[in-house]
Amino acid sequence: MLSPHEAKRYRQTTAFAYRMILPSLALILVFIGYPLLYSISISFKEYKYGVPTGRIIWFKNFLDILTKSTVAPYFYRSLLVTMKFTVVAVVAVVVISLGIALLINERFRGSGLVKLALLMPYAIPGAVNAVVWNWIYDPSFGVLNGLLYKLGIIDEYFTLTGNPDYALWAIVFAYVWKFVPYSTFLFSAGLATMPESVYDAARMDRCGTIRTFVKITLPLLMPVLQMIMVLQTIFALVMHFGLVFVLTGGGPGDATRTLAWYVYQQSFTFTRFGRGSAMAIILALTMIVFIYLYLVVLDPERRLERQRRSV
Amino acid sequence: MFSDTISGRIRRKKILVLVGTVIVLAYTLAPIYWVIVSSFQKEIALQDRPPHFLPTPEIFTTNHYWFIFTGEIRPGSTIMIQSMYTMAGTLIWPAVVNSIAIAVCVTLVNLIVGFPAAHIFARYRFWADRRVFLVMLATRLLPSISIVIPMYIVLRQFNLLDTKRGLVGIYSAITLPFTIWILKAYFQNIPVEFEEAARMDGCSYFRSLIRVVIPLARPGIIAAGIFAFMSSYGEFVFATILTQTIRSKTQTAVIAALAQGMSSSRGMIAAAAVVCFMPPVLLAIIFRKQILEGLTARLGL
Amino acid sequence: MAFLRLESITKRFPGCLAVDHLNLEVEQGEFVVLLGPSGCGKTTTLRIIAGLETQTEGRVILEDVDISDVPPERRDMAMIFQNLALYPHMTVFNNIAFYLQNIGTPKPDIQEKVVEAARRVKIEELLDRRPDQLSGGQGQRVALAKALVRSPKVFLLDEPLSSLDAKLRAGMRSELKLLHKSLREEGKGGRGTFIYVTHDQVEALTLGTRVAIINEGSIEQLASSTDLYRKPKNLFVATFVGSPSMNLIEGTLERSDKEAMFRFQGKRVGVGPRGFVALTRARCETMPAILGVRPESVNVVSRGEPGSLDAMVSTIQPLGETNLIMLLLGEVTLTSLASPDLPVKEGEKISIRFQPESLHFFDPETSENLLGDEL
Numbered sequence: 001m002l003s004p005h006e007a008k009r010y011r012q013t014t015a016f017a018y019r020m021i022l023p024s025l026a027l028i029l030v031f032i033g034y035p036l037l038y039s040i041s042i043s044f045k046e047y048k049y050g051v052p053t054g055r056i057i058w059f060k061n062f063l064d065i066l067t068k069s070t071v072a073p074y075f076y077r078s079l080l081v082t083m084k085f086t087v088v089a090v091v092a093v094v095v096i097s098l099g100i101a102l103l104i105n106e107r108f109r110g111s112g113l114v115k116l117a118l119l120m121p122y123a124i125p126g127a128v129n130a131v132v133w134n135w136i137y138d139p140s141f142g143v144l145n146g147l148l149y150k151l152g153i154i155d156e157y158f159t160l161t162g163n164p165d166y167a168l169w170a171i172v173f174a175y176v177w178k179f180v181p182y183s184t185f186l187f188s189a190g191l192a193t194m195p196e197s198v199y200d201a202a203r204m205d206r207c208g209t210i211r212t213f214v215k216i217t218l219p220l221l222m223p224v225l226q227m228i229m230v231l232q233t234i235f236a237l238v239m240h241f242g243l244v245f246v247l248t249g250g251g252p253g254d255a256t257r258t259l260a261w262y263v264y265q266q267s268f269t270f271t272r273f274g275r276g277s278a279m280a281i282i283l284a285l286t287m288i289v290f291i292y293l294y295l296v297v298l299d300p301e302r303r304l305e306r307q308r309r310s311v
Numbered sequence: 312m313f314s315d316t317i318s319g320r321i322r323r324k325k326i327l328v329l330v331g332t333v334i335v336l337a338y339t340l341a342p343i344y345w346v347i348v349s350s351f352q353k354e355i356a357l358q359d360r361p362p363h364f365l366p367t368p369e370i371f372t373t374n375h376y377w378f379i380f381t382g383e384i385r386p387g388s389t390i391m392i393q394s395m396y397t398m399a400g401t402l403i404w405p406a407v408v409n410s411i412a413i414a415v416c417v418t419l420v421n422l423i424v425g426f427p428a429a430h431i432f433a434r435y436r437f438w439a440d441r442r443v444f445l446v447m448l449a450t451r452l453l454p455s456i457s458i459v460i461p462m463y464i465v466l467r468q469f470n471l472l473d474t475k476r477g478l479v480g481i482y483s484a485i486t487l488p489f490t491i492w493i494l495k496a497y498f499q500n501i502p503v504e505f506e507e508a509a510r511m512d513g514c515s516y517f518r519s520l521i522r523v524v525i526p527l528a529r530p531g532i533i534a535a536g537i538f539a540f541m542s543s544y545g546e547f548v549f550a551t552i553l554t555q556t557i558r559s560k561t562q563t564a565v566i567a568a569l570a571q572g573m574s575s576s577r578g579m580i581a582a583a584a585v586v587c588f589m590p591p592v593l594l595a596i597i598f599r600k601q602i603l604e605g606l607t608a609r610l611g612l
Numbered sequence: 613m614a615f616l617r618l619e620s621i622t623k624r625f626p627g628c629l630a631v632d633h634l635n636l637e638v639e640q641g642e643f644v645v646l647l648g649p650s651g652c653g654k655t656t657t658l659r660i661i662a663g664l665e666t667q668t669e670g671r672v673i674l675e676d677v678d679i680s681d682v683p684p685e686r687r688d689m690a691m692i693f694q695n696l697a698l699y700p701h702m703t704v705f706n707n708i709a710f711y712l713q714n715i716g717t718p719k720p721d722i723q724e725k726v727v728e729a730a731r732r733v734k735i736e737e738l739l740d741r742r743p744d745q746l747s748g749g750q751g752q753r754v755a756l757a758k759a760l761v762r763s764p765k766v767f768l769l770d771e772p773l774s775s776l777d778a779k780l781r782a783g784m785r786s787e788l789k790l791l792h793k794s795l796r797e798e799g800k801g802g803r804g805t806f807i808y809v810t811h812d813q814v815e816a817l818t819l820g821t822r823v824a825i826i827n828e829g830s831i832e833q834l835a836s837s838t839d840l841y842r843k844p845k846n847l848f849v850a851t852f853v854g855s856p857s858m859n860l861i862e863g864t865l866e867r868s869d870k871e872a873m874f875r876f877q878g879k880r881v882g883v884g885p886r887g888f889v890a891l892t893r894a895r896c897e898t899m900p901a902i903l904g905v906r907p908e909s910v911n912v913v914s915r916g917e918p919g920s921l922d923a924m925v926s927t928i929q930p931l932g933e934t935n936l937i938m939l940l941l942g943e944v945t946l947t948s949l950a951s952p953d954l955p956v957k958e959g960e961k962i963s964i965r966f967q968p969e970s971l972h973f974f975d976p977e978t979s980e981n982l983l984g985d986e987l
Contacts, residue, residue: 031462103331118339120592131584136342195697208714268552317680
C-alpha cells in the first residue's frame with residue numbers, strides 16, 4: 001500500500017497527466033466520439049431527403065437492411081463484393097510487399113533508389129491516384145489499352161471499368177499499387193531484426209534458399225506478418241472509397257458496390273440518412289472486430305518489446 | 312545454368328537483384344511517368360492510338376499548365392480544346408492552396424496538442440493510461456464513412472459546412488492518434504536521464520521539454536508532422552462530402568470532380584494531377600529519411 | 613599432406629585489411645586454436661574456412677581438394693557460433709535434427725542420431741524444450757550436439773564460451789577436451805579436427821594441441837602451449853601469452869671479457885649463456901636489445917648477493933598461493949611472483965636476481981627474439 005505522501009504524489013501526477021492529455025482527448029471526443037454517438041442515434045431515426053421526419057423507429061433501419069426485400073439483397077451483395085475485394089487486395093499487398101521487402105533488404109547499391117521510388121505511390125494523394133488510374137484505364141485513349149494493342153494482345157480497345165467482370169479487379173490493382181509501399185517498409189523493418197547468425201547457421205546446416213525461407217524466415221516473421229495482415233484488412237475495408245468514387249461509381253450495376261460505397265449511396269444519393277447510418281454502424285462494428293484483433297490480441301507494443309529483448 | 316559454387320551463387324543473386332529492381336522500379340514509377348508525360352502533350356496527340364510515350368517536340372506543350380494557373384487558353388491551342396477546358400480546371404490551383412493551408416494548420420495543431428500528450432504517455436504511468444491510449448488508436452482506424460453523416464449534420468448546424476476551419480478540426484482529430492503514437496515511440500527511445508538531469512539543473516517540466524526533449528526528438532517530430540500533413544492533404548471522404556464551394560474545396564474534391572466530367576480535356580486533367588501531387592511528393596523526397604524512420608518506428612527500430 | 617590447408621589467405625574489406633597472407637596447416641585430429649586480441653582477423657579467418665566469407669586472395673584446401681569456391685553447406689564442416697544461433701522457434705530436437713532433415717535422412721535414422729548426440733552431451737531430457745527456455749550452458753551443449761550429429765570433417769568454433777560465467781567456462785573447457793579425445797579415439801568427425809577461435813589465452817593454452825597467435829591478420833607464431841610460453845618468437849607473443857605479462861627492460865647487450873652483460877639505466881647485470889648466444893648470432897660485440905623476463909623468474913635474494921640488483925618494493929598484492937610484488941628498479945617497474953612466506957614489506961629495499969635460463973632478448977626494431985632457433 002502507498003504511504004499518504006506517496007498517494008498524494010500519485011494523485012498530483014495523475015491530475016497533471018490528465019491535464020496534458022486533455023486537449024487531445026477533447027479534440028478526439030468532439031470530432032470523433034460525438035459524431036459516432038450521434039451516428040448511432042441517427043440510425044434509430046427515420047430520415048427522408050436528408051431531414052428527419054421526427055419518428056424514432058429504433059431498430060427498424062437495421063431490420064430493413066437485413067431483411068427487407070428492397071434493401072437486403074443489395075446489402076448482402078455489397079458484403080460479398082467487399083469480401084472479394086478485401087481478400088484479394090490484402091493477399092496481393094502482403095505477397096507483393098514481402099517480395100519487394102526481401103529485395104530491398106539485400107543491401108545493394110540501388111536499394112536507396114528503390115526505396116525512394118516506393119515512396120511515390122505512398123505520397124500520392126488518393127484522389128490523384130484514382131484520377132491517374134482512371135486515365136490509364138481510359139477506354140478510348142488509355143495507356144493500358146494502348147500497350148496491349150501495340151503488343152498485339154488485343155485487337156481493339158476495350159473498357160475496363162465499364163465491364164462488370166473486370167471492374168472490381170481494376171480497382172484492386174489500383175488499390176494495391178498505392179498500398180504496397182507502406183507494407184513493404186513495415187516488412188523491411190521486420191526483416192532487419194532477423195539475427196544474421198541464424199542464417200549463417202542455416203547455411204552450415206545445408207539449408208536450401210527456399211527451405212530457409214519457409215522454415216526459418218517465415219516462422220520468425222510470423223508476428224510481423226499477422227500485424228500487417230490485420231492492419232491491411234482494416235485499411236482495405238474503407239480506403240478504396242476514393243477509387244470507387246472516381247473510377248466506377250459503384251458500377252457497372254453493382255459490381256463494385258462495396259459496403260463502404262453502399263453507405264455513401266444510401267446516405268447521399270438516396271438521402272436516407274437513417275438507413276445509411278445503420279449501415280455505417282454495421283461497417284464500423286465489423287472494423288472494430290479487426291481493430292480489437294490488432295490492438296489487443298496482437299498487441300504491437302508488447303510484441304516489439306519482446307522482440308527487442310530477444311535479439 | 313551456373314554451377315553450384317560460391318561465385319556462381321553470387322552471380323545468380325546479382326542477376327536476380329537486378330531484374331527485381333528493374334521490375335519494381337517500373338511498377339512503382341510507370342503510372343507517374345505516364346501522367347507527367349501526358350500532361351505535356353497536345354490534346355490531339357493524347358487522342359492517338361496507341362499513345363505516345365515520349366513528348367517529342369511536335370506534340371510538346373505547356374498549355375495545360377498555363378490554363379490551370381491562369382485560366383487563359385493560349386492562342387496556339389485548337390478550337391476543339393477550347394471547349395474541353397472547363398472552368399473547373401482553374402479551380403485546381405486554389406484548391407491545392409486550400410489543401411496545403413489546411414494540412415499546415417492540422418500539422419501545427421497536431422504537434423502543439425499531441426506533443427505533451429505523447430510525452431505523458433511515454434513517461435508516466437497512471438491509472439488506465441494503456442486503455443486511454445488504445446481507445447485513441449482505435450479511433451484512428453475507424454472508417455470515416457461511419458461518421459460522415461452526423462458530421463454533415465453537425466457542421467450544417469454550426470454553419471461550419473464548407474469551411475476550412477471545419478476540415479481542420481476533423482482532420483486534426485483523425486490524425487492526432489497516429490501523431491501521438493509516433494511521438495511516443497520516439498520519446499521512449501530517448502533515455503529518461505536527460506530529462507531528469509534537466510530537472511536537476513533547474514528546468515521546469517515545460518522548459519525541459521523545450522530545451523531538451525524537442526532537440527533530441529527532432530526526427531520524430533518531423534516524421535509525425537509529415538505524416539499528419541500527408542494524411543490531411545490526401546483525405547478523401549470528408550473532403551468530397553463536406554465541401555461545396557471553392558471556399559473550402561481541397562484538391563481531392565476538385566480533381567475527383569474533374570475526372571468525372573467525361574468531356575474534360577485529358578491533358579488538363581493530367582496536368583492537374585501533377586500539380587496536385589507535387590506538394591506531398593516533394594515533401595516525401597526531401598524528408599524521405601525521416602519518413603522511413605517513422606514507418607519503422609512502429610517496430611521499434 | 614596436411615588435412616586442411618590455408619594458402620596465403622587474404623581478406624580485404626573496404627577500409628581495412630582483415631587477413632594478411634595467412635598460411636596454416638592443420639592435421640587430422642588436431643585441436644588448433646586461433647588466439648589473438650579483438651579485431652585481429654581470427655573470426656574472419658574462421659568464416660573463410662567455413663565458406664561464409666570469401667577470401668580476396670588465397671586458397672582453402674581440404675584433403676588436397678581446393679574448396680575455395682565450394683558453398684559452405686557442401687564443405688562438410690560444422691560451426692558453432694559465438695551467440696549459438698539456435699533456431700528460436702524450433703525445439704531442441706528439431707534444432708539438432710535440422711541438418712539431417714535438410715539432407716533427407718529418413719525419420720527413424722534422425723531419431724536415433726539425435727538421441728545419441730544428445731546423450732553424448734547429456735541433454736537428453738531437454739529435447740522438447742525451446743532455446744529461450746535453456747540456460748547458457750545448456751544452449752552450448754545443444755549447439756555441440758548439432759555439430760556432433762553430422763560427423764563433419766572439421767569442427768569450427770567461434771568463441772563459444774565467451775558468454776558463459778567463469779565457473780561454467782572451466783567446466784565446459786574440460787568437457788570439450790574430453791569430447792575431442794573421444795572423437796579422436798573413435799575416428800569419427802574427422803577424427804576430431806577442431807579449429808577454435810578465442811581471445812582468452814587460458815582457454816587457448818589449455819585446449820589446444822597447437823595454438824596460433826594472430827595479430828593484425830597474420831600468424832605471429834604457431835606452436836604448442838608450452839613452446840609459446842617458453843619460446844616466444846617475438847615481443848607480441850611474449851607479452852600476449854602469460855599472465856601477469858613478461859617484464860621488459862630496454863637497454864644494451866654487450867660482451868665484456870668472457871661474459872655477456874646487459875646495461876640499462878646506469879646498471880649492469882650478467883645475463884649468462886643466453887646473452888652470449890644472442891650476441892654470437894648477431895655477430896656483434898654490443899647491440900641494443902630488450903630484455904624479457906617473466907615475473908616468476910625475478911627472484912628476491914639476500915641483500916648484496918653477487919650479480920644482484922638493488923630494488924625497492926612498491927606494492928604487494930596477495931594472490932593466494934603467491935604474492936605479486938611490484939618493484940622499482942630505479943625508474944623501471946618490474947613484477948615478480950614470490951611465495952607469501954617471503955619476509956618483505958612495502959617500501960623495503962631488497963636485492964633481486966634474474967634466472968639466467970629464463971631470459972629472452974628482443975631486437976628493438978624487429979621485435980624478434982634474438983635467440984632465434986636456439987631457444
